[in-house]
Amino acid sequence: EEYLLLKLFQRSIHEELAGVISLSEFIMGKFTFINLLMQYGRGAKERRYLKDLLGAVINDTVNDDNQRGIMNIETDPIKIYRSVINEEETRTGIQSTRPLDVTFNEALADQETLALFIKHLQSLRTLTDRFLYAITSMPQRMPFGIRYTAREMFRGLQVKFPGESGDSLAKVVLHMIYYRYLQPAVVAPETYDVVDSVIGPCARKNLSEVSKMLNQITVGRLFADDNPYLVPLNEYVCQATDTFINWFYTLVDVEDAEIHFAVDEYLDHTVSTKPVIYISPNEIYLTHSLVAQDLDLIAPSRDDPLKVLLLELGPAPSAASAELDHARAGEIALPLQNKLTVKLDPEADVKALWLKTKRYVLAMLKVQPGLTLMDAFLAPVTVEHELEWARIVAAEIESERTRKGHSPLISSSDQNHGSHTLEDVHSLSFQELKARTLENVLALEKRGKLDREDNYQGILDSLANDILQRNRKRIQRRIDSSVLVNTLLNLKDKQKYLEDQEAQYHSYISDSMAAMQKKGGNKKRFIMPFTPQWHHLRTLEKQGRKPKFGSYKYSAQRLYEKGILLAAKDFSPKQFDKLFVIISCDEVGIFKLELRFMDRLVMGSNSNSNAPATTTAASSSNHKDGIDELRMEDLLEDQFSGKQSLNLDTLKLNLNLLLHLINRKFYV
Template sequence: MLVNFYRHARGQNALREVLGPALQDVLQDRTLSIRTDPVDVYKTWINQTETQTGHKSSLPYEVSPEDALAQPEVQRRIDISIINLKNLTDRVLKAITTSLHKLPYGLRYTAKVLRDALKAKFPEAGEDELYKIVGNLVYYRYMNPAIVAPDGFDVVDRSAGSALQPEQRHILGSIARVLQHAAANKHFHGGGYHIRALNQYISQTHSRFRRFLQSVCDVPEPEDRFSMDEYSELLIVNRPVIYISVSELLNTHKLLLEHQEVLCPDPSDPLGLILKDLGPVPGLQELIGTANRCSAVAIRSEPEVCHDWLMQRRAQQDARTPEKMKRNQSLVANGNLSLEEKKRKILRSLRRLEGLGTLKPPDIENQILQMIAKDIRQQRLHRQRRGAELLKLHQTLSSLQAKSSFHSEQVDYYRHYITSCLDNLTASKSTNQKAADGKGRNKLPALSYSATRLHEKGVLLAIEDLPVTQ
């Protein structure tokens, strides 16, 4: 089911992008021929010789592979075919290994889960055995059919009415067979030198395939890949659309029941509760009959019966809903009203809208229906607008946080600057004080004389406005 899914839509586009250019180059050379069977090469050589000369060849037409390989011309042609086959296979393998990012994520994640599950179930199995099974999924099931028949998978461009020639299909089949053996590290049987050359090439190519398969399995978990958490469903704007047939739906139900213990070991797991409500897997006819009966009941039942059934479903959903995700209490209170109470409340609301002028009689019912329909049509626009506003608010908050961080850094810088300045100022005052104290200690003691003594010594002759006796 998975491989079939990825061969259509996105998976088919991925095959076209990965394999298309390389296969298109292979198909453009119509003179190329790859024949490694000694008997076929021998008979082709004999036929060409007889056609060119117009005489019957003296060599026997029916020979064994050993006798055919004994002819130098046959060896030369096989050597050329092996070289061409290796070059073409390398070209396709390079296109595969260099386009890892173009493979669908779901296919790569399935390969990773398959490898881990096999490793857990068979711990004694080697890496070669594990990646052999992974290669069977990724290459043999997904890519190999597109290489063998690229026109059937729309991998290459073909004009209307044109078809691949038998020789072209033989070349593509030879490339696919070599890649298949290289992915599984399986050698060709035989003892001829051309078989040994191909087996040696397969062993060398297997290591490249092994690294490619390891890279295929190196993918993040879906939660990291799509940035999903428990609130993603509440924030999503465009709901995902799943196209699934009835048979695939039944198969999915069957697989969930078979692996229920692993998927939901907790009894309160929502998936376990859903599977318990669904019960065993119904048959196709039973499912169709149940759907028809439910449709008939929905059409023919009384409004009260439908209302009670809807209320029961709502109660079951509310019981399984976490507390953080439950509806507003006012909505819960409205939901608990009886059918008659809801009718009366709706009539009161209609009269209130009529009094406000929102609704105008006499066609009130159609007006309210048109308003509801308009609101439903514009829900997508409202979600987009809310999403844009939320994104803008997140950007604003991020900018404010960055600005706050910048100002905090500036405050810390200025605080350190002021602290260092104060420390330097304190150190400078201390140094000046010490210098002043040192200078004071080096000065001679001061001498003091009175004015009378200076007058007696003849230093001071007179003081203005002051008698000599004083």
């Protein structure tokens, strides 16, 4: 099956290339074989290779973050500059004197930003180098299918664009293999079972930065004005590109699929058991219908085998009712038969005769072996031989019937195998079998394929080689089956592990936040009598509405002067002395914020008596009846993503300073 799939890749590549005009068109194209290759790359052995290839370096990267603190390799100076401001404001609770909106050069003029920028570039190069070494260290271990597909793309491009240099074409294919196969495992390693641990947001950001570098290296393009901050790494990109190209040439130095899988177009004639696929009737009818719609494009020739088959079948059936459609949805076992024999070369008849003779010889030697094939032919046939042959035939028929008993469709549709395949030796007597075998051997001798001088040893050598190949394939299938079973079990274990980890994580976070808030909320704070805060708490106590973890009333003027409040909708700073902001917390990690003017609740544009709670895109806060509900995890996520301000329905706040205020009042 893998051989046939790879041949489909090969044919698709050359068909798609036939319609390509330029190399850039191929690079930007969305081809069928690319989608197939992406699915193929998610197979069991392909994923196992990715784990062997990248598991160690990604685990080291993640563990470094966990053990030594989060390693940040952000390389955009403006983002680094803003992170410095975030850290300063969150730590001190005072608005930074640095201007927020700066250019690339202005950000690098800041000494703290420049030092971090240089450090991050060095870390990025070191980490990229580790990934580059891991990827290029074992090209021979990459799955054959990926290497073969890369080879076919490279060869196809060489034929299509003979004027392009080999290195230029190598970069195109190299980028495609990296981008479609390796990169997904770099940026989302847990999805491909490369790592077992959960990747944190900072580690994922670092992997994304490394992937960006590797992508640039595979393309062989230097950084320019679109990424000016990475221009210092251009010399490294050139060196790494040469390393990648050398690795690529080793990668595509691979044998043909026919040699690797030891198959040819006559493989199905060498086995008595026909291949079986499992498919639903609805899928068959849908495929029939889709092919029939574009038959003239798919099979333009009148004598095309596909057109002959579809004309013989007629139109695809359609479901007359939902019940019938549902009944046809179940899978059935469908044996594959070669209805049309197409002679692809002048030796087709000889090859078919050779395969038929090998089958006859193998059957004959089960009953009457000899020191040589000539000895077996010269030995007389006795009644005992006929009885032994009858016993062997009966045993094989019973074995076949037992196998087919698991699928009624196979037993019912397999009745006419003889009309489309080699003659069934089970219908012959042993005397007839031996006579036909000798007749075929003599015919092969006449055509120069066998030699009487060595007692027709050539056909025995071919049989011995087939047996060795069959044993190799059987062992490989057993290994692959075991790998698939273990992979499924590991996936189930991993699913349970991740679910447990998620539950423990949420439980730990909830308990920690509850403990922190309980500690902060129970702390007795001195409140100056007759202040707005004192009156605020007395009012809440009288009304029985005092929040569990505290409530604080601030003058908008005070918050504005501290830089926490940036703007209030429909109010000018001159009115802030009559405007109050109340922050309260009655549930762990959930903070309610309301705006009052002259002791009356200010209703926002999204607030009315009948309106449901809404979520604003900017702040991820719920707003209902004039009260904004903020969640600590949302605030921290906004801060991590680099947001400087929080836009609520009625207020605009400095995110860093707001977090500092919340931490100081509710957690410390």
